[in-house]
Amino acid sequence: MVSPAVSRLESLYADVLRRNPGEDEFHQAVREVLDSIVPVVERRPEFVEACVVSRVCEPERQIIFRVPWTDDAGRVHINRGFRVEFNSALGPFKGGLRFHPSVYLGTIKFLGFEQIFKNSLTGMPIGGGKGGSDFDPKGRSDAEVMRFCQSFMTELYRHLGEYTDVPAGDIGVGGREIGYLFGQYKRITNRYESGVLTGKGLSWGGSQVRPEATGYGAAFFAQRMLETRGESLDGRRVVVSGSGNVATYAIEKVHQLGGRVVACSDSEGYVVDEAGIDLDLLKQIKEVRRGRVREYAEARGVPFVPGGSVWDVPCDVAMPSATQNELHAGDAATLVANGCRAVVEGANMPTTPEATKALQDCGVLFAPGKAANAGGVATSALEMQQNASRDSWTFEYTEQRLAEIMNQIHDRCAQTAQEYGAPGNYVVGANIAGFVKVADAMLALGLI
Numbered sequence: 001m002v003s004p005a006v007s008r009l010e011s012l013y014a015d016v017l018r019r020n021p022g023e024d025e026f027h028q029a030v031r032e033v034l035d036s037i038v039p040v041v042e043r044r045p046e047f048v049e050a051c052v053v054s055r056v057c058e059p060e061r062q063i064i065f066r067v068p069w070t071d072d073a074g075r076v077h078i079n080r081g082f083r084v085e086f087n088s089a090l091g092p093f094k095g096g097l098r099f100h101p102s103v104y105l106g107t108i109k110f111l112g113f114e115q116i117f118k119n120s121l122t123g124m125p126i127g128g129g130k131g132g133s134d135f136d137p138k139g140r141s142d143a144e145v146m147r148f149c150q151s152f153m154t155e156l157y158r159h160l161g162e163y164t165d166v167p168a169g170d171i172g173v174g175g176r177e178i179g180y181l182f183g184q185y186k187r188i189t190n191r192y193e194s195g196v197l198t199g200k201g202l203s204w205g206g207s208q209v210r211p212e213a214t215g216y217g218a219a220f221f222a223q224r225m226l227e228t229r230g231e232s233l234d235g236r237r238v239v240v241s242g243s244g245n246v247a248t249y250a251i252e253k254v255h256q257l258g259g260r261v262v263a264c265s266d267s268e269g270y271v272v273d274e275a276g277i278d279l280d281l282l283k284q285i286k287e288v289r290r291g292r293v294r295e296y297a298e299a300r301g302v303p304f305v306p307g308g309s310v311w312d313v314p315c316d317v318a319m320p321s322a323t324q325n326e327l328h329a330g331d332a333a334t335l336v337a338n339g340c341r342a343v344v345e346g347a348n349m350p351t352t353p354e355a356t357k358a359l360q361d362c363g364v365l366f367a368p369g370k371a372a373n374a375g376g377v378a379t380s381a382l383e384m385q386q387n388a389s390r391d392s393w394t395f396e397y398t399e400q401r402l403a404e405i406m407n408q409i410h411d412r413c414a415q416t417a418q419e420y421g422a423p424g425n426y427v428v429g430a431n432i433a434g435f436v437k438v439a440d441a442m443l444a445l446g447l448i
């Protein structure tokens with residue numbers, strides 16, 4: 001016998017499928033949250049009756065626009081820009097921009113939807129949003145990236161503001177892109193409005209620890225979660241996928257906490273370095289030369305495996321930190337067979353639903369991205385706080401704040417899971433804790 005709450009949520013999900021055709025990742029993200037909140041809706045039917053659940057699945061505003069730009073040879077290119085302003089019940093829309101050729105509306109909607117609950121979990125006053133473009137920055141000169149960013153911002157600026165919508169980085173958008181975007185915003189509006197973007201450079205309104213925050217935060221979360229079983233990262237073998245912003249600083253903090261990261265990857269393959277990834281070399285190749293992990297393997301004389309799965313490398317802790325749906329059921333089986341203790345998502349939704357279930361069923365500690373990678377956006381909120389007070393904090397103080405926030409997120413997820421009858425299930429804990437705060441605010445604000 002299906003409970004009334006379950007049947008209400010099922011018909012609501014059917015509406016989401018019908019009204020958002022072809023957006024598979026968005027469907028996947030909604031499905032997971034709806035599955036988690038069944039016990040909440042059973043206790044608090046007003047969330048369905050006042051249409052809070054159906055409203056939270058519908059973005060407040062979706063902006064799609066043309067981005068024309070010229071390359072260095074004078075050829076014209078047309079890309080598509082997106083900003084999905086998903087939910088502003090807790091604060092201004094907040095979330096990154098992704099520049100990657102695979103980006104379409106479904107990507108931005110799944111990321112924006114996840115961001116609502118992630119931002120709620122941080123405890124900071126930020127709503128959820130996401131944006132980006134199908135622009136591919138790979139192989140483009142600085143001048144081409146600048147012209148693209150200027151054209152992108154020439155449309156987007158009218159939707160932004162420190163009290164309205166505050167973008168930041170994501171895949172393909174780092175300090176260089178935020179600089180060009182901020183410059184164009186400042187030029188068009190004739191305002192030095194620091195709080196309109198986060199991830200800025202230190203000399204022009206940025207915060208200490210923002211570049212490190214997502215990876216560091218994921219490592220702090222991993223440490224706290226392992227401690228619940230009397231374990232730690234010290235002496236552990238760790239595998240991190242990706243080799244971008246999140247992966248780099250996850251590796252750095254894991255090493256500082258005594259672990260050893262033996263493999264990382266990019267979209268061409270993975271590198272295995274049994275001595276532990278040499279981070280100075282990795283940063284030199286990835287951040288300065290904008291190169292590939294293949295070059296790391298060549299420089300170190302260690303194996304590079306083209307294609308293949310980085311999850312074949314035995315590890316105690318896995319940190320998927322590249323992109324969505326990159327860890328499949330077969331990878332989960334391999335991780336379990338190799339004795340993996342914990343999977344901590346640095347990326348957004350990197351583990352497929354089947355893989356997540358397989359890991360949880362086998363007793364592997366599983367930290368969902370909306371909790372484990374929330375350190376990035378939390379530190380963005382600290383950047384906004386510094387901008388609003390025209391202040392700047394030290395590295396040590398800011399890192400301390402980040403560590404406290406990650407511990408609080410961990411504990412809130414663990415307690416909520418316990419309270420709702422799913423002890424140890426961080427997916428349920430994160431979704432319920434994130435959702436209830438937003439839902440209560442939406443009820444209080446009336447039907448808008």
Ligand code: NDP
Pocket residue numbers: 100102169170171172173214242243244245246247265266267268321322323324346347348373374376377
């Ligand atoms: P970067 O652009 O710095 O790095 C992305 C890394 O992932 C690169 O190594 C890239 O390899 C790899 N990658 C990207 N897309 C694919 C793909 N389709 N297939 C295989 N590999 C891929 O991005 P970030 O490190 O910022 O982001 C990584 C993840 O973390 C994303 O899921 C993002 O949403 C999430 N995240 C980021 C935060 C941040 O503050 N930056 C905060 C919270 C989450 P290649 O170079 O070959 O493309």
Ligand code: 2IT
Pocket residue numbers: 094095096097115118166167168169170198348373374376377378380
């Ligand atoms: O997915 C994410 O949380 C981010 N890309 C960071 C968002 C932000 O506003 O810092």
